[in-house]
Amino acid sequence: MSTGAKKKAQWTVLGYLAGDNNLEGAAIDDINEMEAVGSSDRMNVVIQVDRAADFNQSNGDWRTTRRYYITQGADRKKITSKLLKDLGETNTGDSRVLQDFMRCAVQDYPAERYLLVLWNHGSGFYVPPEMMVGEGAPSPREMTTRARAKMRRSFFHTTRQEVFSQEPRKRGICYDDGSSDCLDNKELQQVLSYMQTRLDGRKIDVVGMDACLMTMLEVAYQIRNQAAILVGSEETEPGEGWPYDRILADLSAKPTMPGADLAKCIVDRYIESYEEPGPFDQDVTQAALDLSRLGDVTAAVDALAKALLQKLPSVQTKGAIVTAWQRAARFFDNYYVDLHHFAENLGELAGDAAISTACQGVKNAIEGRGAASPIxxxxxxxxxxxxxxxxxxxxxxxxxxxxxxRTLDFAADTKWADFLDAYLT
Structure with a gap:
């Protein structure tokens, strides 16, 4: 892939499109969106895309993994960008594949700032191992307690059946159907840490998750030392994902924008792209998080966990938690809750001064009231x-x-995992 020494651009956008699954067609569409703008001497757009065999037959229906330098093209049905390399069949769930792509892209297309977009299926920190029942089928209780949400873009699962059929230790980020493998968040942390060494200790400026359910406190905390900003959704994303033509047009028009401005642009353009009526009503959200400002909210959640542990196994406290959870905005079939909304509800219901005070601390940290909000x-x-x-x-x-x-940094550094164990046993 090396093309010799190059002058630094303002930004290099690295798109890692794990399309060896039922999102293959969406991957092709998004590449065409990128080509509506293309690269310039101030903005490089470099992608690596893996395809599947069964979901899209366009562009010659090649089945391998390819790297492209995105150039401007008017044809919204055909990829016209510069092919850098055909890698053959790869496993996008192998951290070495992501690492090699990032290493080559940073080496050959250096920039002042970098946006890494992880594109595929997603479900927050992990698909819980307890989903595995019998031969991989969900239990009747589990199916009745989990919402029947529409299948949308989600990093870790392609269909409900595939979620349940995969070995628990082989679920994570960048799902690859061809190899039944994926990255988990610890592997992502390791790849980003490696890239820091290639960037003389600098963090990746923006990590974008064009996937479902990824702006979890646990996910953000896992990569806090390797990336400056995380952009993504705490809810499932519609299949169209990000509007790359609008985002890249903004960056092309102002290539000197700092990471925080680009992150805000992504949030705005994403939401605007779903304001027009579609085939069905959309519940969408997108947030940009400053990962250097996770300290106050992490400490607040730790304090809440300690306050709750002091009162468990109190029936009153458990009842308040259940009701607060029921009233809160929930995601991933009820496995995740919006942190602020849950704390707001629990503070009103707890009937305990210490718990209510801790809940207010969580809200303050998210709102930035006397605390450094990561939002x-x-x-x-x-x-x-x-x-x-x-x-x-x-x-x-x-x-x-x-x-x-328990293997996540957040669980090791706070009492939240201890609270979960006490509450759920």
Whole structure:
């Protein structure tokens, strides 16, 4: 892929499109959206896209993984960009594949700032192992407690059946149907850490998750030392995902914009793209998080967990938690809750001064009242999103919380996992 020394652009956009699944057609559409703007001497757009065999037959129906330097093209049905390399069949769930793409792109297309877009299916920090029942089928209880949401863009699962059929330890980010593998958040952390060494210790300026359910406190905390800003949705995304033509047009018009401005632009353009009536009503949300400002909200959640642990196994406290959870905006079939909305409800219901004070602390940290809020910008649409603030947290409806949760940095550094164990046993 090397093309010799190049002058630094203002931005290099790295798109990692894991399309070896039922989103293959959406991947092709998004590449064509990118080509509506293309690269310039001040903005590089470099992508790596893996395709599937069964969902889209356009562009010669090639089945391998390709790298492209995105150039401007008017044909919205055909990829016309410069092909850099055909890699053959790859596993987008292998961290080495992502790492190699980023290394080559940064080496050959250096820039002052970098946006990494992880494009595919997604479901927050992890698909809980307790989903596995028998031969991989969900239990009747689980199916009755989980919402029958429409299938949309989600990083970790392609269909409900595939979620349940995969080995628990092989679920995570960038789902690849061809290899039944994916990245998990710890692997993503390791790849971003490696890239820091290639960037002389600098963080990736913006990590964008064009996927479902990714602006979780746990996900943000996992990559806080490797990335400056995280942009994504705490809700499922419609299949169209991000409007790349609008986002890249803004960046092309103002290539000197800092990371926070680009993050706000992504949020605005995403929400605007769903304001017009579509085939069905959309509940959408998008948020930009400053990962250097997670300290106050993390400490507030830790304080809330400690206050709750002091009162468990009190029937009154458990009842307040259940009711607060029921009233809160929930995601991923009820496994995640909007953190602010849950704290707001629990503070009103707890009947305990310590818990109510801790809930107010969580709200203050998210709102930036006497605390450093990580929320740079947040917008939403739809009746179901009126109370969301852009940041979710793991609070499942069933007993036996995920064993994998304990391996996350957030679980190690706070008492939230201890609270879950006490509450769900």
């Amino acid at each position: 740079i910008w947040e917008r939403h649409l739809g009746e179901g999103m009126t109370k969301v603030k852009g940041l979710s947290i793991y609070l499942p409806p069933l007993k036996n919380p995920s064993d994998y949760y």
